Amino acid sequence: MCLDQEMTMNMNSIRPLTDPSRPKVYIETYGCQMNVNDSEVILSILQDAGYALTESIEDADVILANTCSIRDNAEQRIWGRIDQFRIQKRNRNGVVIGIVGCMAERLKDKLLEKVDLVAGPDSYRSLPELLKAITPESPQMNVLLSHEETYADIAPVRLDKNGVSAFISIMRGCNNVCSYCVVPYTRGRERSRDPQTIVNEARILFENGYKEVTLLGQNVDSYAWESPEGNMNFPQLLEAVALISPELRVRFSTSHPKDISDEVIYTMAKYDNICKHIHLPVQSGSSIMLEKMRRKYNREWYLERVGKIRSVIPDCGLTTDVIAGFSGETEQDHQDTLSLMEEVVFDSAFMFAYSERPGTLASKKYPDDIPYEEKTRRLNEIIALQGRMSLKSNEKEVGKVMKVLVEGPSKKNPDELCGRASSNKMCVFPSRGEKAGDYCQVKVESVTSATLICSRID
Ligand code: SAH
Ligand code: SF4
Ligand code: F3S
Numbered sequence: 201m202c203l204d205q206e207m208t209m210n211m212n213s214i215r216p217l218t219d220p221s222r223p224k225v226y227i228e229t230y231g232c233q234m235n236v237n238d239s240e241v242i243l244s245i246l247q248d249a250g251y252a253l254t255e256s257i258e259d260a261d262v263i264l265a266n267t268c269s270i271r272d273n274a275e276q277r278i279w280g281r282i283d284q285f286r287i288q289k290r291n292r293n294g295v296v297i298g299i300v301g302c303m304a305e306r307l308k309d310k311l312l313e314k315v316d317l318v319a320g321p322d323s324y325r326s327l328p329e330l331l332k333a334i335t336p337e338s339p340q341m342n343v344l345l346s347h348e349e350t351y352a353d354i355a356p357v358r359l360d361k362n363g364v365s366a367f368i369s370i371m372r373g374c375n376n377v378c379s380y381c382v383v384p385y386t387r388g389r390e391r392s393r394d395p396q397t398i399v400n401e402a403r404i405l406f407e408n409g410y411k412e413v414t415l416l417g418q419n420v421d422s423y424a425w426e427s428p429e430g431n432m433n434f435p436q437l438l439e440a441v442a443l444i445s446p447e448l449r450v451r452f453s454t455s456h457p458k459d460i461s462d463e464v465i466y467t468m469a470k471y472d473n474i475c476k477h478i479h480l481p482v483q484s485g486s487s488i489m490l491e492k493m494r495r496k497y498n499r500e501w502y503l504e505r506v507g508k509i510r511s512v513i514p515d516c517g518l519t520t521d522v523i524a525g526f527s528g529e530t531e532q533d534h535q536d537t538l539s540l541m542e543e544v545v546f547d548s549a550f551m552f553a554y555s556e557r558p559g560t561l562a563s564k565k566y567p568d569d570i571p572y573e574e575k576t577r578r579l580n581e582i583i584a585l586q587g588r589m590s591l592k593s594n595e596k597e598v599g600k601v602m603k604v605l606v607e608g609p610s611k612k613n614p615d616e617l618c619g620r621a622s623s624n625k626m627c628v629f630p631s632r633g634e635k636a637g638d639y640c641q642v643k644v645e646s647v648t649s650a651t652l653i654c655s656r657i658d
Contacts, residue, residue: 226253229359246328262331263297271552278299298315302382317334322345347391368405371390371393378495392423420455438468465509475623482522522549522551524553546586598644599643600643616628627652629642
């Protein structure tokens with residue numbers, strides 16, 4: 201099945217271990233791809249400590265939710281799940297409920313009234329001890345943030361279903377203080393992971409049949425490894441991973457408009473197997489809003505970066521994130537966002553209504569003063585415009601030939617396959633019996649706003 205890979209709720213997609221004598225752990229993951237990767241790290245740690253994994257909440261001795269705090273509705277959803285977990289606990293003796301991840305880090309002991317375990321993103325190595333120490337009277341918590349932890353030595357248990365695409369965290373935390381954003385508080389200071397361990401992980405994945413790796417970080421462009429043996433920046437890391445094999449596709453996310461360098465763009469252009477797609481969150485088309493958001497670039501800077509990308513890589517896929525209704529956003533600021541979207545023609549976008557997060561700079565300095573109805577109206581306009589832009593962007597592809605990595609059968613028609621082009625656009629095309637992980641050459645015949653409908657040319 202082809203699912204959106206950016207923002208997932210990856211429920212119980214765990215490869216089960218069968219040993220019935222081990223205590224069983226069940227995990228649900230919310231939020232970004234980094235959280236999905238963290239769940240893989242958590243499972244690896246717990247597996248080494250003697251736990252078996254289960255896909256069924258009813259079988260679980262330990263029920264975990266790896267959580268997200270990015271917007272209020274993300275947290276509300278988790279509160280609802282906690283109530284459902286507590287029903288499991290009431291019905292079965294000895295069940296332990298744990299909240300890990302960003303919401304654990306943000307709310308800390310406020311969660312302890314409802315659950316037995318609270319563990320922040322840098323404390324996963326201590327999970328086995330914390331679990332052992334839990335009693336009905338003493339729930340356990342570790343929310344210490346670290347300057348060093350990258351889990352570099354831990355081989356994640358892969359949660360992806362098809363064994364084709366995997367995610368590799370190359371750094372943790374974030375040093376930007378975008379005024380609306382909770383991530384610096386939930387994930388701590390930015391730190392980069394030893395490049396040797398990243399390249400090894402990618403190589404092992406390739407040797408095990410994987411065909412695509414996505415290098416993950418909140419701001420991959422600021423990846424920086426310093427050691428006596430030598431330093432490495434992001435484009436150098438990208439190159440080192442691309443050199444593993446021309447058959448291994450390399451993707452990365454997320455790029456920050458203030459930091460994406462010409463060197464990254466030229467490195468992408470140099471290697472066929474570095475996918476021609478950049479996720480470049482703009483947030484707003486208004487320089488006034490961008491200043492208030494502390495994004496450290498303005499509209500002109502963003503458009504210049506897009507121009508540079510397109511001059512070096514004309515077919516580069518470009519996607520973005522947009523926030524509607526940030527503090528003080530005027531109708532003119534909103535129109536600036538719409539006009540930027542029309543100018544750039546993004547392939548797709550994640551679009552959000554501004555949600556004030558306690559503790560952030562914006563929550564202290566700027567009132568959340570755009571009424572709910574107005575935010576929703578603006579967001580709906582943004583979504584409608586993006587629908588038209590996605591179609592426009594896809595229409596440009598008609599007649600082009602593309603190399604697609606097969607993900608599996610298409611959802612609608614089992615005689616067709618789906619997979620992504622280098623640009624990250626989803627293609628659907630007739631099957632000739634290929635399986636997930638094979639490459640196919642296709643030609644775009646027609647399009648919708650979400651899909652390229654292709655014929656075979658191989
Ligand atoms: N590190 C990435 C984004 C991580 S969060 C970057 O800097 O681009 C993913 C997206 O969530 C952000 O790009 C932003 O569009 C959105 N977001 C973050 N905080 C938000 C908030 N308080 N309200 C609404 N959307 C928010
Ligand atoms: Fe949040 Fe900004 Fe860091 Fe992205 S770069 S995670 S939006 S603070
Ligand atoms: Fe990711 Fe949500 Fe945390 S987006 S970094 S899980 S707040």
